[in-house]
Amino acid sequence: MARERGRPAARAASSRAAADVPATRSLYDCPQWYDIVHEAGTADEVTRLEHINREFGTGGRDWLEPACGTGRFLRVLARRGYRAVGYDRSEVMLRYARDRLLASRLRAEVVRGDMAAFVRPRRFDFAYNLINTFRHLHDDSLALAHLGCIARSLRRGGVYVLGLDLVDYDDPQPGEEVWTARRGLCQVRHVMLSIPPDRRTRRERIINHLIVDRPCGRESFASHYDLRAYGLGQWLDLLEASGLECIASFDFAWQPIVLTGYTRDVNLVLKSRAGRRGPRRIVSESRAKQ
Numbered sequence: 169m170a171r172e173r174g175r176p177a178a179r180a181a182s183s184r185a186a187a188d189v190p191a192t193r194s195l196y197d198c199p200q201w202y203d204i205v206h207e208a209g210t211a212d213e214v215t216r217l218e219h220i221n222r223e224f225g226t227g228g229r230d231w232l233e234p235a236c237g238t239g240r241f242l243r244v245l246a247r248r249g250y251r252a253v254g255y256d257r258s259e260v261m262l263r264y265a266r267d268r269l270l271a272s273r274l275r276a277e278v279v280r281g282d283m284a285a286f287v288r289p290r291r292f293d294f295a296y297n298l299i300n301t302f303r304h305l306h307d308d309s310l311a312l313a314h315l316g317c318i319a320r321s322l323r324r325g326g327v328y329v330l331g332l333d334l335v336d337y338d339d340p341q342p343g344e345e346v347w348t349a350r351r352g353l354c355q356v357r358h359v360m361l362s363i364p365p366d367r368r369t370r371r372e373r374i375i376n377h378l379i380v381d382r383p384c385g386r387e388s389f390a391s392h393y394d395l396r397a398y399g400l401g402q403w404l405d406l407l408e409a410s411g412l413e414c415i416a417s418f419d420f421a422w423q424p425i426v427l428t429g430y431t432r433d434v435n436l437v438l439k440s441r442a443g444r445r446g447p448r449r450i451v452s453e454s455r456a457k458q
């Protein structure tokens with residue numbers, strides 16, 4: 169998989185137009201293309217997560233993936249002998265995840281569930297949710313409900329790795345990421361553009377262009393969704409109101425970092441806060457840059 173990252177130039181304007189057209193088909197309705205583009209590199213990501221589990225968590229082998237999508241992580245975990253459970257709210261994604269596991273004779277549990285509500289009677293050693301998926305939860309009550317579910321799902325000493333981009337509202341920048349990957353005779357190019365959020369609505373518009381080339385021809389379409397934006401202060405307020413605390417942070421290349429107002433992409437290691445029972449109300453979202 170090739171990945172380029174940068175700032176969009178002229179394409180942003182035409183994409184703004186695309187963003188105003190109601191999407192007839194979501195990126196998540198195309199699991200095979202999503203999987204082709206994002207599968208490469210997944211095994212390395214799992215290896216990083218294993219290090220974190222050993223260093224900060226229980227080291228145990230019961231793992232949970234909220235919003236597991238195509239199950240690309242679950243397949244690697246099953247190959248490595250983990251007891252993995254993934255859930256997602258998209259039936260299309262879940263069907264693809266189950267079919268791929270079955271085809272490879274791998275075992276992982278894949279169930280329907282929503283990030284704001286999923287709790288199992290049994291607990292997990294480790295949970296992870298990378299690449300901004302958490303930001304699909306569009307308000308604080310849903311986000312806090314999710315963090316509460318995670319706090320209730322982890323064993324004592326268990327950790328949750330959460331990956332998200334933070335925003336600087338004073339210096340909003342459109343973004344562009346491009347992935348290109350091939351599986352057999354099918355090549356997929358995914359261009360993801362982001363229109364910066366404003367401080368009031370806290371919605372970042374993500375526009376996805378998929379271009380698929382196969383021997384039978386080219387197919388392409390654009391779709392969009394919104395992600396909830398977090399400035400550093402807003403994230404810290406949310407975390408403070410939850411039952412979790414941050415015990416380590418890494419950039420997306422898994423280098424340890426200290427969070428500042430200039431931090432953008434971050435993988436956070438979260439753990440249940442001793443003595444904290446449930447979520448609290450968020451009092452203020454107006455923290456200055458830290």
Ligand SMILES: C[S@@+](CC[C@H](N)C(=O)[O-])C[C@H]1O[C@@H](n2cnc3c(N)ncnc32)[C@H](O)[C@@H]1O
Nearest residue numbers: 196235236237256257258261281282283301304
């Ligand atoms: C960017 S994909 C990530 C999939 C997978 N975790 C990965 O890393 O490839 C986001 C996934 O979140 C799912 N999703 C979005 N909102 C959700 C919610 N509230 N509860 C459960 N799944 C959700 C979508 O269906 C989609 O499969």
